[in-house]
Amino acid sequence: MSESKVALVTGANKGIGYEIARALGETGATVLVGARDAERGAAAAEKLSADGAAAVALQLDVTDPLSVTAAAALVERMYGRLDILVNNAAVLIERGQAPSRTPLEMLARTYATNVYGVVAVTNAMLPLLREAPAGRIVNLSSGLGSMALTGDPEGPYPGRGCWRTTRRRARSTRSRSRTRTSCGTRRSR
Ligand SMILES: NC(=O)c1ccc[n+]([C@@H]2O[C@H](COP(=O)([O-])OP(=O)(O)OC[C@H]3O[C@@H](n4cnc5c(N)ncnc54)[C@H](OP(=O)(O)O)[C@@H]3O)[C@@H](O)[C@H]2O)c1
Numbered sequence: 001m002s003e004s005k006v007a008l009v010t011g012a013n014k015g016i017g018y019e020i021a022r023a024l025g026e027t028g029a030t031v032l033v034g035a036r037d038a039e040r041g042a043a044a045a046e047k048l049s050a051d052g053a054a055a056v057a058l059q060l061d062v063t064d065p066l067s068v069t070a071a072a073a074l075v076e077r078m079y080g081r082l083d084i085l086v087n088n089a090a091v092l093i094e095r096g097q098a099p100s101r102t103p104l105e106m107l108a109r110t111y112a113t114n115v116y117g118v119v120a121v122t123n124a125m126l127p128l129l130r131e132a133p134a135g136r137i138v139n140l141s142s143g144l145g146s147m148a149l150t151g152d153p154e155g156p157y158p159g160r161g162c163w164r165t166t167r168r169r170a171r172s173t174r175s176r177s178r179t180r181t182s183c184g185t186r187r188s189r
Pocket residue numbers: 010011012013014015016017034035036037040060061062063087088089090091113117140141142143182
């Protein structure tokens with residue numbers, strides 16, 4: 001069994017996920033760089049490794065059940081456990097759309113990644129998290145997940161109730177997790 005912590009970050013080939021992977025690597029953790037595109041994942045892992053992190057690319061499309069199952073099987077085979085799961089992968093395809101004009105197809109794609117993807121990956125990784133001495137799940141959220149902000153008519157997201165549902169649903173999948181929002185960190189069991 002690996003001595004260092006094993007962390008998986010979904011959507012880690014760029015953006016915030018990449019930076020989380022980098023920061024976890026700096027702590028000495030072995031970082032599994034989740035990426036739906038294997039080449040982009042490999043390039044990110046290579047860059048992180050060049051900077052001194054123990055980074056390993058892991059093909060993981062959170063909307064693809066086969067990919068999720070294969071990723072969990074690989075983590076089990078290689079490490080036998082998972083210490084940290086960071087559900088970071090998300091899409092923002094509805095930017096600029098009024099909720100009343102958002103096509104259902106767009107909403108479905110958003111849910112597939114931001115909600116069902118979180119549930120699928122979490123459920124697949126739970127047995128491995130339970131093998132860790134102190135498994136942790138971190139779900140990335142956003143201001144759109146804040147009831148206070150989206151419920152405030154004077155706030156930055158007036159009338160964005162439908163997006164609030166996706167973030168709230170993702171949150172409802174939490175099991176002993178932390179949800180990060182732009183408003184702070186909340187802990188729950
Ligand atoms: N940026 C912000 O201002 C902000 C604010 C609040 C919250 N957040 C949250 O922070 C997280 C990261 O945001 P970001 O700005 O870094 O986004 P980003 O730059 O768009 O990166 C999103 C990552 O998710 C991946 N991804 C998308 N669909 C996927 C799928 N089906 N399976 C696996 N990976 C998938 C993307 O992969 P590809 O490269 O293949 O597309 C990419 O690696 C999200 O959860 C977002 O909601 C961001």
